[in-house]
Amino acid sequence: MNGGRTFPAETLDALFQAVEVNDVVDPVVSLPNPIPIACSEEEMRRCLDLCMQFWSENADPVQMRALAHTLIVSGDLPPDARVRYKNIRAAYKQLRFALVLHGKRHKAPRLFRWTVAVMGHLQDAFRNRRRMAVLGYGLMLRLMLSRPLWMAVRREVETVELDTSAGFLAFRREEFHRLKRWLESGSLSGHQFHMMRKVVSRQVSFYDVMRTLQPDEQVYRMSRFLSAINGLMGGMHDDLVEQAGAGQRNYHRDSVAIPGDLADRLRTLVARNPFVAA
16 A cells, blocks of 8 residues: 555654544634645545554554453453553554545445444443443454454555545545535434544544644644544544443434534534535
């Protein structure tokens, strides 16, 4: 995938720092004017290459198998191991976002996608102390991390074909139009709310990578505005998952009311966005 390009440690550290705060709600943050949307194919390639290296250097399969084993045996992780699990999952998610955004199919490869999904379900399970779910997802993750499947995952991501800059712009335009339609629908399930957050999370990841590669005030402000929305949506979604796990709501059928502050931020993002106005 990366054609031999290797980024220095300070670039990887800068991306890690951006990812660390990609759901932190700044007390005062506003959209840049104008909103930056341009991205050349060379910039797309650099974004994808950086995310690939970030994943490769953080997703050590030996450490991951050890974490999965601990969860299978004990059902939980000590605090330092929880942090390591979170960081590994963040590297997976960052690459998944990049593959969806920049890849020609705008979809992460199947085995890679399954691995990320299992890691997410496993994290929800041990956070909410659901022992049998931890056991089941832990065994699934250990299987996904076995050497044959791990090598297959690497081959998948290394052969993803890059989209054109026009294709990338068209994909992002459709993403924001989907966000607009969801906001206007008046009724959302927990799953639909989660899909909305995925759109926001993908955009956060893009602007985080762009500001890492080429620091720019407008790109930085866009990153922080999206991060605030991402954080608010993430906290709300965690509550929805916990309620669903406790049998207090049906995740796929019960309607979700978006709080006023979050709804206002989302409407501002959509109303000011050149993709929607175009």
